[in-house]
Amino acid sequence: MEAIEQANRAAVGRMLEADPVLIDVVPACEAIPALADGRKILHAGPPIEWDRMCGPMRGAIAGIAVFEGWSAGLDEATAMAAEGAFEFHPNHHFGAVGPMTGMTTRSQPVMVVENRTFANRAYCTVNEGLGKVMRFGGNDAQVLKRLAWLRDVAGPLLAKALRECGGIPLKSLIARGLSMGDEMHQRNVACSGLLLRELAPALARTSQDVQLLAELLSFMGGNDQFFLNVGMATGKAIMDPVRGIECSSIVTAMSRNGTDFGIRVSGTGDTWFIAPVEMPEGLYFPGFTETDSNPDMGDSTIVETIGLGGFAMGAAPAVAGFVGAGAASEAGNYTRAMTEIGYGENPEWTIPALDYLGVPTGIDIRLVVETGIAPTINTGIAHKEPGIGQIGAGVVRAPMDCFKQALRAFADEMGVSGQ
């Protein structure tokens, strides 16, 4: 249908015209004023209530409630949550995204990515690093202490530096990261380094306390996934202007809450199409097996939505091994397979090893349903019990049923029936 072609051309055009810039770090309640009142907790994925939440999500909620001072301890927080003392909303409903459990609450610092072409902003918390962390449901004193340090030390230091230097343009930084072996989901080592390199002079100019600056640099330098959250905010900032284009069959968000997987499609507005989330397949840290793993979780699939992560596997052969049986030399096949469901290619984000093939851009639900090829997602694997953290990494497919539902609703919208 010509109307669909036009709408999709416009949608992917907006994706390619985007100009994301990391401009600031602010308390979440400044970026998202709605968080200032009441006990609102934003989480990853489509909407979900307490009784359907998985273990890590509950663990994170208990932890963040203590962190915000709403509860004296984890047990009290859990009881309050069960009684409905907290309001739960998806990050996506407030211009935000969060990895794994995706906790976003009023006092946490969020990074601000502005899409300068369309003057919209998106937010994501600062990555906590590896080990026991809240995004994997960790909630002990060590986890909360790190969150406090991010709020009190890291956030303000980063904010001052970003404001001073006028922001860090991200499109070209990501392009360089791709050529250095990152796919921006399970591998962010190059982009994390590049970002630190760009920020370092401004950090030096704006920091008064050398000791605190050293702490921050050491934290960023020791966290290969620091850029993941920047890339996620970038994804959200790129996709938001694509929402609500009539007749467009392009996916604007993919996200999971550990129980459900949800997608949104441009031409069907803000409706979530939801199916049970699948189990990742991958490699486990010592001491853990797939029986320990939690179903797939997080808003991080926004990076696949813009053509990175599993879609850019060809740029990151080292990551391809996460599939278990996959050889590094087969990484390109994942990207090529995703070209089957991508509307076009991104001429600025290219993969040298694939003869500078642009990453597949703009997931078209029609192509997904027709080919039966579901988006490939590179993901971390959380332990199913709260508080244990990451136990592996792997690959998961978006559930086909989300796309089938979306296609039926889209056809309805277009006045087309299957009879």
Added chain:
Amino acid sequence: MDDNKLVEFLNAPLHVINVGLEGFAEELDAQGVPVVQVDWSPPAGGDPELAALLAKLGA
């Protein structure tokens, strides 16, 4: 209608996309004709209702 398209085809080297029986692609390949085999399966996993929707939505 593009009158010249077919004339150009008959004057140009053949470059084939083969959808279906792989033997046809193998024979073309053996003759040195460039051919791409499509790893085909029925659209929408063979679901007739979805396939009909897709046909109308112009996938």
Added chain:
Amino acid sequence: MSLVNEVRKAFYLDSVALMRYSRTLAEMTGVDEAAMMMGTPANREIMTNAGLLGPDAEGAEGGDLIIGIRGRDDASAQAAIAAAKQLLDQPSGRAASNDVWRPRSIRAAVASEPAANLALISVSGEFAVAEARKAIRRGLHVMIFSDNVPIADEVTLKREAAELGCLVMGPDCGTSIINGVPLAFANKVPRGRIAIVGASGTGIQEVSCLIAAGGGGISQAIGVGGRDLTADVGGISTMMALDALERAAGTEHIVVISKPPAEAVAKEIVKRIGESEKTFTVCFIGAEPGALPANARFADTLKAASVLALESAGVTVDATAASNPQPAPSGRDRIIGLFSGGTLCSEAQIIFARAGRPVVSNVPIPGAPGPAEPETADRLIDLGDDQYTRGRPHPMIDPGVRDAALADALRDEVTGIVLLDVVIGYGAHEDPAGHLARQLEDAAGHGPLIVASVTGTEGDPQVRSSQVAILERAGVLVAPSNADAAALALACLSGGKP
């Protein structure tokens, strides 16, 4: 239980590679848990929690590789450590796999090969038109080998394709030769200045092979599908092919082959021929020769079409050349023809009709009167017809489809001659003559005479002369063409007098 650690100072490996090694070690007998990790604080914590970090690894740093093995006993743990070292020291080796990506859709195939200009489609008929539509919308011409496509779909597809300037060959198009390349069921013929536009696969094969045998060559052979010249389809593909051949380089003479077209379509085609600067042979199998323009001649058989085409290209053929007839067993007056090519079956019926022998056929030619006594009359059967191929391969792919009918014919006491076609070339069975010869082994010498022709060329993978030799060794009388075989069968029946 035994915990063994070993540290390699300043030895870096990617974490993914290490995780794969760890899994290999953990699967060894007697190993409870195993890990190889770089010694970063986060990793050391993971290993501590897994009970894999002992005092030996205390001093390891972020740039050091730690091997940790928890074994049932010390020997198992040490064996795993040895295996770990071997994994670390082995050369990385060649690619673990050479799986090649293959596109799953026409869309992706075109994206990866922008130079593509033809889609050859042979998926099940219910899906063929949808795939063809995707191809033409991406600017490809299509050849649809698939059958069982509703005629209404054929009409809409061909109309849409014509709008886009794309040619649709088929559906049910078995044969084309484009720019010298045989597609699907076709033969390796020399290139030349004669083009064929045909609604019949075996018709194109027979005519192109006879032209090749006569010293001519083929510029293009364009199959249009068996229904192109019906009133519904209106000859869309035939007309497009004729227009293009008019202007494309390399063609002087054009042979048009079809069953008798719908009257209106025939008129259109004759009109189009009259406007052409080329010369034509019109072979409407089973039709009465109608009025044709001065640049066209009518052929009533495939053989006649090849002769006229060769003549127009300046090659003279001795059309009377035929094999030596032999007398059929006396008292047996019936001929049974078992064909794999539908048009070859039709051509034989015309030869028989001309000789005044009405036949029974599952694909009777138009206007042919049925025999007075069908029980004992000649039977000319197309074994490629739907009723024989449902759920089975076509007899050109699997000559075994003919076995049962052949055995029946050989046993039939009133049958004097069995008439057969053997079609070779690309797409066909690798040795149909050999298969036939095995079926005839027991019958040689006391049953009916076997008369056959071989449609093919010396350039075909099966090599025509080899196939002929196999048949002759099996006692088969081999004629130079299908029409000659039919005539030879009749001559043998009339006492073997030429």
